[in-house]
Amino acid sequence: MPPRTPDEEQIRTMTLEAFADTIVPGEKRSPDDRAVAGAATGGGAVAAGAIELLEWDATGVAAGLDDFARLLNEHARAYAAEHELVLDEQVPSFVALPFEHRTLLVQRLTTPGHPEKEFWVSLALFSNMAFDSAAHMSTADAIAAGHPGLVAMGIAKPDADGLWRFPEYSYGRQLANLHPDTTPSGSPA
Structure with missing residues (x-):
């Protein structure tokens, strides 16, 4: 596959961003x-x-992202025609949809019985995963950078040495005694 032109890259990125933002x-x-x-x-x-x-x-899914973006814009054009929406041709079709229509289209694509449901659900899951767990980067780096999902969930910052220690028990009480062979770093012996 030949490399994408800057315009193709922008269309792909904007479309995928709009999908992720819908999720x-x-x-x-x-x-x-x-x-x-x-x-x-x-x-x-x-x-x-x-x-x-x-x-x-x-x-x-990385190898299929060009196809995801293309298909999503095709679905957006069909959806717009069905709902008599006029799309701004200066941006990709999915991006041109108002947010409430993006949401309705994604709902349609991820509904049981849709022939492409598996693909759209996987894209949605990765969009959630980026927010919920910052799976693409180390947790310490994500927290240091102010990752919005980890901040929203209140994930604690590690100690200065990069390790997490919790002086208070999460259940409000100690559930078990520390094993006597546990090392100072918290590892089992």
Whole structure:
């Protein structure tokens, strides 16, 4: 496959960002941001690194992202025609859909019985994963960078040495005694 042109790259990225933003909405990155609809305050899937996660080879979807973006824009054009919506041709079709219509289209694509459901659900899961766990980066780095999902969930920062220690028990009480052979780093002997 030949490399994408800068225009093709922009269309692909904006389309995938708009999809991820539909799954976990966030606030616009700038007033002229078209991919992120601004349907929520704070950072959503895009700010959390959804594109970086999707493009990571470990996901198994990276090679198909061009097709995902193309198909999503084809579905958006068909959806717009069905609902008599006029789309701005300056941006990809899915990006041009108002947020509520993006949501309805994604709902349609992920509904049981849709022939492409597996693909769209996997894209949605990775969008959630980027926000919920920052799976594409180390947890300590994500927290240090102010990752929006980990911040929203209140994930504690590690100690200065990069290890997490919890002086208070999560259940409010000690559940078991520390094994006598546990090393100072917390590892079993």
